[in-house]
Amino acid sequence: MPQPSQSGEVRRETGLAPPQSSQARWRDAWQLASGYWTSPDWKFAWFALITLFFFQFGTAFILLRTNQWQRQFFDVIEQRNASQLVPLMIVFLGIMAMQVVMILTENLIDGLLSIRWRTYLTRDYLDRWMRRNRYAEIERLRIIDNPDQRIAEDLNNITSAVGTTVGALHIVMRLIGSLVAAVTFAMILLETAPPIRFSLGGTAISIPGSTVWYAAAYALVGSYLTAKIGQPFIRAMMRQQHREADFRSGLIHVRRNAAQIGLAGAVATERQALEQSFDAVRLNFRSVLYGSLGITAAGSVYDRMGTVLPLFIMVPTYFAGGMSFGQLMAGRDAFGQLGMQLGYFVKSYQLIGQQVSYFNRIKGLDDAIDDARPAGIAVGVGTPPGVVLMTEGLALHRPHGAALVEVGDWWVGVGERWALCGPSGAGKSTLIRALAGLWPDGRGRVAMAQDSRAMVVPQRLYLPLGTLKAAICFPDRPEAHDDASIAALLNQVRLGHLADDIHGVRLWQEELSPGEQQRIALARILLQRPTLLVLDEATSALDGDNARHFYECLGAALPQTTIISVIHDDALLRYHDHRLIFADGRVRSEAIDTATT
Numbered sequence: 174m175p176q177p178s179q180s181g182e183v184r185r186e187t188g189l190a191p192p193q194s195s196q197a198r199w200r201d202a203w204q205l206a207s208g209y210w211t212s213p214d215w216k217f218a219w220f221a222l223i224t225l226f227f228f229q230f231g232t233a234f235i236l237l238r239t240n241q242w243q244r245q246f247f248d249v250i251e252q253r254n255a256s257q258l259v260p261l262m263i264v265f266l267g268i269m270a271m272q273v274v275m276i277l278t279e280n281l282i283d284g285l286l287s288i289r290w291r292t293y294l295t296r297d298y299l300d301r302w303m304r305r306n307r308y309a310e311i312e313r314l315r316i317i318d319n320p321d322q323r324i325a326e327d328l329n330n331i332t333s334a335v336g337t338t339v340g341a342l343h344i345v346m347r348l349i350g351s352l353v354a355a356v357t358f359a360m361i362l363l364e365t366a367p368p369i370r371f372s373l374g375g376t377a378i379s380i381p382g383s384t385v386w387y388a389a390a391y392a393l394v395g396s397y398l399t400a401k402i403g404q405p406f407i408r409a410m411m412r413q414q415h416r417e418a419d420f421r422s423g424l425i426h427v428r429r430n431a432a433q434i435g436l437a438g439a440v441a442t443e444r445q446a447l448e449q450s451f452d453a454v455r456l457n458f459r460s461v462l463y464g465s466l467g468i469t470a471a472g473s474v475y476d477r478m479g480t481v482l483p484l485f486i487m488v489p490t491y492f493a494g495g496m497s498f499g500q501l502m503a504g505r506d507a508f509g510q511l512g513m514q515l516g517y518f519v520k521s522y523q524l525i526g527q528q529v530s531y532f533n534r535i536k537g538l539d540d541a542i543d544d545a546r547p548a549g550i551a552v553g554v555g556t557p558p559g560v561v562l563m564t565e566g567l568a569l570h571r572p573h574g575a576a577l578v579e580v581g582d583w584w585v586g587v588g589e590r591w592a593l594c595g596p597s598g599a600g601k602s603t604l605i606r607a608l609a610g611l612w613p614d615g616r617g618r619v620a621m622a623q624d625s626r627a628m629v630v631p632q633r634l635y636l637p638l639g640t641l642k643a644a645i646c647f648p649d650r651p652e653a654h655d656d657a658s659i660a661a662l663l664n665q666v667r668l669g670h671l672a673d674d675i676h677g678v679r680l681w682q683e684e685l686s687p688g689e690q691q692r693i694a695l696a697r698i699l700l701q702r703p704t705l706l707v708l709d710e711a712t713s714a715l716d717g718d719n720a721r722h723f724y725e726c727l728g729a730a731l732p733q734t735t736i737i738s739v740i741h742d743d744a745l746l747r748y749h750d751h752r753l754i755f756a757d758g759r760v761r762s763e764a765i766d767t768a769t770t
């Protein structure tokens with residue numbers, strides 16, 4: 174049964190995680206968000222942060238000036254004073270110009286900060302995800318779903334400033350701006366607000382600033398109700414992201430295996446599986462939709478009420494001659510602004526909910542990266558003279574602890590050629606992974622000679638995107654080798670017909686047959702000239718003649734190279750001098766009499 178990790182995220186097959194405590198959630202979010210401000214880019218980061226912070230005061234100042242302007246404007250109308258209209262219009266244009274300049278500058282800084290922050294986080298996560306083979310380990314154990322989406326999309330959504338998603342910093346800045354503006358408008362309202370008078374137990378009580386209190390109460394009640402209405406929406410959003418990601422990875426899986434699915438006549442089955450996966454998206458979308466409708470309804474009632482409620486509250490004072498028409502209109506604007514700023518939470522509830530789910534998913538990735546268990550199998554360097562590879566007390570386990578095969582002590586001498594034989598599933602490929610340091614489950618030790626240059630060739634070769642030359646030279650850069658030697662190699666491995674195409678950029682992994690890919694592997698080996706070569710069924714797709722040619726090329730070109738190869742075909746035993754036989758969870762070694770094979 175998969176267990177929840179520290180973040181509460183569980184392995185994908187169990188679905189959504191139980192909710193985290195809000196304290197832990199805030200701590201994790203803080204850790205993720207704060208790193209950039211102490212990174213090498215800290216000067217720009219702080220410059221942008223401080224500038225954006227002060228811009229919030231600038232925005233509040235502009236809102237204040239607009240409010241004062243409204244008051245003057247409506248007073249001029251009440252007094253029918255036409256001569257003041259032109260000067261007021263000029264002031265209005267000035268305020269508007271200031272506002273436009275501020276918005277543009279703020280957007281520019283926001284955008285630059287967003288991409289630099291994202292760059293920092295993306296590099297950090299790529300480093301940590303790929304360091305010490307964590308990315309392969311996460312896939313091998315299927316710890317979390319879609320780490321790619323978390324790095325590409327969730328980090329973008331957290332740091333974003335422009336576009337459809339409003340990022341975390343943007344929301345924080347708007348909250349600060351709202352607070353500053355709320356204080357400013359509370360001061361304006363205080364100017365004209367009559368006190369609230371009532372008697373308590375015979376004592377007359379007077380609280381100054383009635384309108385301010387009404388606006389604050391209005392915003393708090395609105396925020397509370399929206400928070401309540403919004404809770405199911407957040408849960409539905411988190412579910413939606415998981416399901417969207419599953420649907421997308423299903424599509425990618427079908428695309429990658431298109432030919433195999435067609436050959437198996439399984440198009441209808443796969444189509445149905447995709448439909449089911451999309452059904453999960455579709456059904457949950459209803460919850461997202463109904464949740465967002467609830468929030469939208471709450472938001473629009475809140476907005477509408479905010480425009481008339483202050484008039485009903487202040488009109489009695491106006492009728493009693495306690496304020497001018499301009500003050501009434503400016504008071505209504507101030508009430509609306511105060512309510513809007515205090516109630517930013519109302520409007521931003523969806524955004525905060527989305528951010529919480531992005532942070533949670535990134536935290537899940539963090540846990541998966543940091544969740545590295547101590548390796549049971551130690552891999553090191555240093556062997557006795559004449560030994561190129563050795564194991565000591567090596568036992569291989571399955572990922573969840575069950576024993577797979579007991580290898581014990583095994584020494585491979587310089588120049589020896591070992592065949593690893595045994596039934597399917599006995600653990601031959603797992604031993605090779607352990608030798609390469611990619612299988613930590615088990616106990617014992619693997620050591621390699623200090624000066625050895627090892628190369629591991631799996632059954633299915635990895636061909637990077639790009640030219641055929643890049644695929645042959647990999648992991649070297651293509652420029653490291655000249656075209657003529659690559660063409661000669663292609664001839665040597667019986668792929669001479671591709672020699673004119675080495676600069677063609679194509680999907681070589683899809684285009685070349687498995688047997689051709691195994692001959693590309695041979696070309697790579699001849700180019701790299703390793704001192705220790707480990708082959709895992711590297712000729713499984715070749716016909717008998719080409720498989721023999723493969724080993725004969727190795728024998729001729731790399732006579733000193735030590736070779737360990739997993740084989741199923743006894744006809745290839747003649748190219749080896751020892752074999753390691755896997756049977757019943759153990760191994761035994763024996764010498765091969767090459768004269769009789």
Ligand SMILES: Nc1ncnc2c1ncn2[C@@H]1O[C@H](COP(=O)(O)OP(=O)(O)OP(=O)(O)O)[C@@H](O)[C@H]1O
Binds near residue numbers: 596
């Ligand atoms: N990532 C993994 N997660 C869980 N089990 C695994 C994983 N990789 C391998 N195994 C299991 O370990 C066992 C040994 O697999 P391995 O690939 O080493 O066998 P093999 O001897 O190379 O087989 P074959 O000859 O068919 O290639 C198998 O039962 C396999 O299911």
